[in-house]
Amino acid sequence: MGSRNRDIQWSAMVRRREDGAEHRPSGTPPPKPRRRPTIQDLARAAATSPSTASRALSGNGYVAADVRVRVLEAAERIGYVPDINARTLRNRTSRAVGVLISDLRNPFYATLAAGIEQRLRSAGYHVIVVNNDGEEEAEVEGARTFLAVRVSAAIVTPVSERAVRMLMDDGVPVVQADRMVDGLTSDGVLVDNVQGARRITEHLIGLGHTRIALLIDETDWTTGAGRLDGYRAALRAAGLPMDPALVVPTRFQPEAAREAVTALLARRPDVTELFAATNMLAEGAFQALQRGGRRVPEEISLVAFDDVPWMSMVSPGVTTVDQHTDDLGRTCAQLVVDRIAGSSAGHTTVKYIEPSIIIRGSTGPPRGSTVPAARPEPGPLTTSPPS
Amino acid sequence: MGSRNRDIQWSAMVRRREDGAEHRPSGTPPPKPRRRPTIQDLARAAATSPSTASRALSGNGYVAADVRVRVLEAAERIGYVPDINARTLRNRTSRAVGVLISDLRNPFYATLAAGIEQRLRSAGYHVIVVNNDGEEEAEVEGARTFLAVRVSAAIVTPVSERAVRMLMDDGVPVVQADRMVDGLTSDGVLVDNVQGARRITEHLIGLGHTRIALLIDETDWTTGAGRLDGYRAALRAAGLPMDPALVVPTRFQPEAAREAVTALLARRPDVTELFAATNMLAEGAFQALQRGGRRVPEEISLVAFDDVPWMSMVSPGVTTVDQHTDDLGRTCAQLVVDRIAGSSAGHTTVKYIEPSIIIRGSTGPPRGSTVPAARPEPGPLTTSPPS
DNA sequence: CTGTTAGCGCCTTCAA
């Protein structure tokens, strides 16, 4: 909070409530919150007992119809809201689900979280979100929080194996999202990275590219490893040479990717196509091409993995692999719901999201290609689906 | 979940844990989670009483140094994790904060949530996120959830006044973010919309624009009203005519904005500059210009309010008002922390985030302008700060 | 069908 901020005590935009009783001289301790009505109060208001009130509210057990109505009305009248903490304590199970992700600022995770939250909310759960910023410590801390609040399940995009293991060791059902810790048996929802990478690479090969550089930040997880595998499989299937120097390692930040691409282009001017393995890397690659003044796709083509909004806004739009992130999130949530309901007891389920390819303007035949472009070069954005 | 998904029971990528005891024939009910150690167990393990163990952990009250050590060690050893529900029930106060926002898929809200979560987590709170999708019902439902879990405070980007009122009526401290419900006295963090809109409009006027259209989706909240005011104030100060037909109402979706812009351009070919009041509207406006084949900024300039990633990726980059959304989020969180600590007792605080202007390539002198461009037209992106 | 009882796990008196 720098000097950008300016404090004021009162805003002209906000009118004082016309309620003199609200006035409290500064310095007085804050009013202790009015005690919330408990089920005792509700029972009294409905002229019955707490247990009957409880039954009326929950629908478990017998309650005379008229009594139920009385209780419901009373609840409405006195503004009764059941205490979830007490309920959780008593029931030893909550309607809370922990969501442990890496970076809400990254549209991939934001969309994932949105899909999860949407589905879980409609199933009557609420969501505790912890961002771990890619840090193992924060991730473990998040897992500890989930244990402490007795979440009934957790959805994790793992950074390390510790958090997932902690949760599983404590009997918390875990759904791993996007990637899975090797050797831990939990439910999971993964993207078919191999297939996605393979199909988009095939698209490039079909256009005539033979020197396709892969920009990638990790191959330890199924995400990176799968994308690398798919890329290789496509090359192999097409009988193309596998030049190890064209697999370009980088750190995950756009800046790192930008530098890596700039260096690559200087080193290997023969490269006609760049495949960025994540949306962040694609961002850096795109910037490197733009700053380097490379014409896309005439001089060099670009494809990405993971469709994020800017890719359909730029011109040319970026051809990419759509992971259906929203669907990924909803599927995770559904797995959680099924697991809690016990309908998936006895086995773990790993679902795969089948990605699809979105072809935009950033891919074309390689420069010097004698193959006429089969696909007419579209005007900006016209091949893009609506974002 | 459509045909894109394919279920499998087992993934080659995930190895079975080498733990035969884990095997459970399908159909067997899930193992009841091993009872978690309670403070009783901890006391036993540390050869003391629960009360002493409690004091040792919390630091409240006297505990002999050696006993404290014993308790802490035992806690570590047996994997004791205090039950937050029990603690909340007993203490009548939790470390949970509710965050009620409109749309996690919109980078504005995602960034806001990220800033909030980050700051609150480091202050020892955890966050319950509810997305309301702009729906009053969902918002009220979210507020009810917050009441039920006894959050110690809530941060809300209000959609209606009901949710905020419900929370406040129950004594839950509320920080309203980005916009405030008129007539409710809570803490809040707002952006100085008037100033931001005014300054960016002045920038345009300085370039020589006189027919500046404002694309706006609402003027009921301080956000829209403020941006409209700032726009008008700048025109007025410059002695420019105020053409009501240049204030173009639209719904908030990019598609709506796209159509509105297309219609406007047909109707008013004399417009030289478009000011989109939100990032969503800017998206639609940008697309409309691109599809319409308008050269930006030569034929028409574009500015936005709220900086989101695509604006620095496209060429030309979009000149916009940076709301410092991350800071906005952190400031909300800080207000919550202060409020809970009681350090702000006795008054409400409304903070203002002072936005700043990011000038990119989408703004230039109006067509036919005789004023030479003072600012050399930069190459793509070179005026953009790193995204 | 209803009400009484007990206890979920924790923390804070209060008495020792």
Added chain:
DNA sequence: TTGAAGGCGCTAACAG
């Protein structure tokens, strides 16, 4: 400095 006791609000047994 420690431990015993009680109760936060809720619901599932169980007895009426």
